[in-house]
Amino acid sequence: MATGVAAWLPFARAAAIGWMPVANCPMPNAPGDNSKRQDELIILNISGRRFQTWRTTLDRYPDTLLGSTEKDFFYNEETKEYFFDRDPDAFRSILNFYRTGKLHYPRHECISAYDEELTFFGIIPEIIGDCCYEEYKDRKRENLERLQDDQEEIKDMKLPNMSFRETMWRAFENPHTSTMALVFYYVTGFFIAISVITNVVETVPCGSTFNQKDMPCGERYTVAFFCIDTACVMIFTVEYLLRLFAAPSRYRFMRSVMSIIDVVAILPYYIGLVMTNNEDVSGAFVTLRVFRVFRIFKFSRHSQGLRILGYTLKSCASELGFLLFSLTMAIIIFATVMFYAEKGSSSTKFTSIPASFWYTIVTMTTLGYGDMVPKTIAGKIFGSICSLSGVLVIALPVPVIVSNFSRIYHQNQRADKRRAQKKTRMARIRIAKSGSANAFLQSKRNGMLSELLELTGKDEEEQKSMSLLESQHHHLLHCLEKTTAHEFVDEQMYEQNFLEMALQTFPSHSPSTASHDSPAVTCCSRKERRNTPLPSADLPPPHPSSAHQSTLQELSTIRIHCGDPLLHSTSRSNLNMKPDDSCRINSKSGRITTAIISLPTPPALPSDGDGLHRPPKRRSHPPTGHPVAPSIQTTASSAGINIVKVSAL
Amino acid sequence: MLNSIWETEGLQTVGIVVLVFASIKLLHLLGLISFSEDSVEDELELSTVRHRPEGLEQLEAQTRFSRKELQILYRGFKNECPSGVVNEETFKDIYSQFFPQGDASTYAHFLFNAFDTDHNGSVSFEDFVMGLSILLRGTVQEKLIWAFNLYDINKDGYISKEEMLDIMKAIYDMMGKCTYPVLKEETPRQHVEIFFQKMDKNKDGVVTIDEFIDSCQNDENIMRSMHLFENVL
Numbered sequence: 001m002a003t004g005v006a007a008w009l010p011f012a013r014a015a016a017i018g019w020m021p022v023a024n025c026p027m028p029n030a031p032g033d034n035s036k037r038q039d040e041l042i043i044l045n046i047s048g049r050r051f052q053t054w055r056t057t058l059d060r061y062p063d064t065l066l067g068s069t070e071k072d073f074f075y076n077e078e079t080k081e082y083f084f085d086r087d088p089d090a091f092r093s094i095l096n097f098y099r100t101g102k103l104h105y106p107r108h109e110c111i112s113a114y115d116e117e118l119t120f121f122g123i124i125p126e127i128i129g130d131c132c133y134e135e136y137k138d139r140k141r142e143n144l145e146r147l148q149d150d151q152e153e154i155k156d157m158k159l160p161n162m163s164f165r166e167t168m169w170r171a172f173e174n175p176h177t178s179t180m181a182l183v184f185y186y187v188t189g190f191f192i193a194i195s196v197i198t199n200v201v202e203t204v205p206c207g208s209t210f211n212q213k214d215m216p217c218g219e220r221y222t223v224a225f226f227c228i229d230t231a232c233v234m235i236f237t238v239e240y241l242l243r244l245f246a247a248p249s250r251y252r253f254m255r256s257v258m259s260i261i262d263v264v265a266i267l268p269y270y271i272g273l274v275m276t277n278n279e280d281v282s283g284a285f286v287t288l289r290v291f292r293v294f295r296i297f298k299f300s301r302h303s304q305g306l307r308i309l310g311y312t313l314k315s316c317a318s319e320l321g322f323l324l325f326s327l328t329m330a331i332i333i334f335a336t337v338m339f340y341a342e343k344g345s346s347s348t349k350f351t352s353i354p355a356s357f358w359y360t361i362v363t364m365t366t367l368g369y370g371d372m373v374p375k376t377i378a379g380k381i382f383g384s385i386c387s388l389s390g391v392l393v394i395a396l397p398v399p400v401i402v403s404n405f406s407r408i409y410h411q412n413q414r415a416d417k418r419r420a421q422k423k424t425r426m427a428r429i430r431i432a433k434s435g436s437a438n439a440f441l442q443s444k445r446n447g448m449l450s451e452l453l454e455l456t457g458k459d460e461e462e463q464k465s466m467s468l469l470e471s472q473h474h475h476l477l478h479c480l481e482k483t484t485a486h487e488f489v490d491e492q493m494y495e496q497n498f499l500e501m502a503l504q505t506f507p508s509h510s511p512s513t514a515s516h517d518s519p520a521v522t523c524c525s526r527k528e529r530r531n532t533p534l535p536s537a538d539l540p541p542p543h544p545s546s547a548h549q550s551t552l553q554e555l556s557t558i559r560i561h562c563g564d565p566l567l568h569s570t571s572r573s574n575l576n577m578k579p580d581d582s583c584r585i586n587s588k589s590g591r592i593t594t595a596i597i598s599l600p601t602p603p604a605l606p607s608d609g610d611g612l613h614r615p616p617k618r619r620s621h622p623p624t625g626h627p628v629a630p631s632i633q634t635t636a637s638s639a640g641i642n643i644v645k646v647s648a649l
Numbered sequence: 650m651l652n653s654i655w656e657t658e659g660l661q662t663v664g665i666v667v668l669v670f671a672s673i674k675l676l677h678l679l680g681l682i683s684f685s686e687d688s689v690e691d692e693l694e695l696s697t698v699r700h701r702p703e704g705l706e707q708l709e710a711q712t713r714f715s716r717k718e719l720q721i722l723y724r725g726f727k728n729e730c731p732s733g734v735v736n737e738e739t740f741k742d743i744y745s746q747f748f749p750q751g752d753a754s755t756y757a758h759f760l761f762n763a764f765d766t767d768h769n770g771s772v773s774f775e776d777f778v779m780g781l782s783i784l785l786r787g788t789v790q791e792k793l794i795w796a797f798n799l800y801d802i803n804k805d806g807y808i809s810k811e812e813m814l815d816i817m818k819a820i821y822d823m824m825g826k827c828t829y830p831v832l833k834e835e836t837p838r839q840h841v842e843i844f845f846q847k848m849d850k851n852k853d854g855v856v857t858i859d860e861f862i863d864s865c866q867n868d869e870n871i872m873r874s875m876h877l878f879e880n881v882l
Binding site for chain 2: 008009010011012013014015016017018019020021022023024025026027029030039099100340341343344376377378379381433473476477479480481483484485486487488489490491493494497498501
């Protein structure tokens with residue numbers, strides 16, 4: 001329901017007069033404004049602070065507390081006001097929502113308090129306006145994380161019935177939970193350090209022996225280093241296997257980064273064991289030893305900071321990539337220039353452009369090793385330009401890039417967040433919106449049922465459950481349906497119809513041939529309201545073969561095809577069905593138009609048998625006379641109409 | 650000797666590069682070329698149009714609404730459009746909210762033109778209330794004339810088939826896609842045919858205002874439906 005623009009509903013309805021001359025069928029009656037209340041001021045007393053507003057303002061959103069009859073629970077008879085014992089500051093934004101249709105989130109408000117207020121007043125937070133939605137979601141997420149931190153502490157408490165495996169996993173993940181875990185933690189840390197140090201010391205030249213050249217320690221004390229290496233690797237292997245055993249999801253554990261690092265750290269040793277003294281692959285073997293340095297990354301389990309650094313680099317990867325790209329461009333440009341400038345001089349080091357790369361990089365980063373220097377004048381000029389621009393290219397944008405990083409990074413995150421939130425937001429809003437569209441379809445069925453009930457003499461004093469606003473809106477949509485002689489259906493029905501049309505095996509004539517009939521037929525065959533106030537129910541009968549009915553109280557048009565889908569929706573109307581009622585399909589020249597079911601009311605069908613061939617005038621008969629006259633008259637015109645009797649539902 | 654040749658060549662390169670940059674700069678100074686992609690012109694900030702309607706008494710005299718009704722109407726109007734005028738976009742927006750299933754923008758466009766009697770591109774409260782006065786409180790004759798004006802898109806006094814087709818398509822657009830029976834391409838055209846058969850008495854392909862009013866007055870349905878919305882306010 002277009003509640004935000006409820007004030008414009010009278011305008012929309014007035015504008016519907018533009019459809020009237022175009023329509024071929026009579027319009028349904030307007031819902032009566034029974035209680036023609038004057039618009040009154042409502043006083044809302046929120047913990048002493050009084051707010052006043054029009055009743056119609058609050059009625060705009062009938063599914064909230066203030067818009068529905070729920071607020072009557074809070075009515076104070078003596079002071080003639082509605083008293084709520086809630087926070088008056090938060091109430092301001094809630095009342096503004098009714099006034100403007102936009103819900104704002106006041107920044108100074110605590111997020112959980114605000115949430116509670118919204119829940120109390122029955123407003124879903126998803127309709128917070130775009131201006132405040134992001135802030136709201138951010139604060140909510142922060143709050144959630146804070147709550148999660150609290151929960152983490154709870155998590156560390158040992159639950160009574162944890163299996164041995166779970167205990168072990170907990171010990172691995174949170175070392176401070178038990179002493180054993182702590183011991184294990186320190187032991188592994190110690191061995192990682194030992195392993196890294198041995199790798200480093202291995203290559204240091206120890207003092208010279210009687211051989212002339214200095215040997216690295218690794219070759220002097222081979223056995224010792226081998227023992228230390230073996231010990232470390234054994235510890236790491238045991239640790240890895242234990243973690244693998246304890247992991248709740250082994251597959252996920254094996255795919256995680258830390259376990260890959262573990263594997264890479266210990267693998268070279270085993271490979272080395274396997275292929276000892278094989279001269280061919282010793283080169284590759286040496287390379288493998290390099291991977292032993294990955295053991296240092298095992299420290300990241302022990303250090304939070306390292307993890308954060310890795311994460312930051314990963315997330316800034318795109319910005320760094322762009323920086324690298326622009327640097328590369330500058331390097332190539334200057335290298336080319338320097339090469340061509342230095343081409344003339346003899347014994348130049350700038351033998352090729354790639355060779356000039358080295359000079360350019362060294363100059364631009366202001367390193368200036370001095371192993372390559374230009375000798376020509378042009379070379380020197382360009383060399384100085386290169387170094388100056390190097391300063392600018394590298395030094396100047398770095399702070400800008402850094403601040404841009406954080407800004408762009410957060411913006412991207414925000415865009416991703418917004419995209420992620422958007423889907424759920426839109427889904428909820430769509431549900432509410434389709435609720436309104438469905439509300440119309442629902443009300444049609446309900447309306448038919450309630451009219452049926454009315455006519456059977458049950459004095460239902462029940463008010464329609466929907467507000468006047470909604471009923472007026474539905475009346476407007478109904479008029480549109482009448483004007484165009486088409487009905488609104490919901491998605492699935494539409495798709496079904498679509499499929500049926502495609503699958504029809506009957507030689508269906510396109511509407512253009514039975515052109516005049518179809519709008520008139522479908523339209524006028526749906527005259528369901530009781531037109532008692534009308535003196536003469538006149539349907540423009542352009543063609544005698546049109547199906548029409550007398551005062552039918554209830555009609556549902558069903559599409560008879562395999563299984564009546566609409567049946568479920570009109571199942572309530574089956575309540576008063578007589579079993580032997582007939583629904584007839586009126587098919588003109590083989591085309592199935594509609595099947596019309598009449599729902600009888602207790603008085604028996606007056607003339608069921610010859611209803612088929614009644615002449616058209618019958619319709620002018622009954623509106624005033626009969627309480628009910630439910631049968632359908634289908635005028636059989638000439639040959640060419642096949643009337644198929646289908647047994648009742 | 651080769652070196653000196655290369656040295657001079659190197660210097661020549663420098664010279665040429667300097668010359669090229671200088672000429673570019675000169676052209677830029679002369680304004681023949683511009684470097685920035687988007688010419689940054691300060692757009693004139695359109696001052697927000699603010700409109701205050703005439704006094705309550707005048708409006709009461711000009712329309713058939715009572716004071717209270719005018720108050721209610723104005724409150725709703727001003728709530729939606731704080732600046733006091735509606736432009737076409739807002740109009741389309743508002744109208745589309747009543748028809749969630751279809752596309753009401755074309756019809757809203759026609760409606761906007763019908764309400765904007767002085768054709769200044771915006772509907773002020775006076776236009777709004779005058780239109781409503783005719784629609785809700787006017788005689789049937791006035792309502793029919795209003796409807797004729799709505800259909801007559803180019804305001805030439807005749808409704809041609811093309812105009813009617815446009816209007817019809819706009820109305821059918823509001824139904825949207827999910828209708829029963831399924832909307833076909835020819836449905837609006839057929840509807841226009843029916844309309845013309847009914848209205849165009851002398852079969853000259855256009856409907857004049859007299860033909861229109863005559864035919865409508867002879868049609869009971871239409872006459873009855875004209876009274877439908879009388880209790881709207």
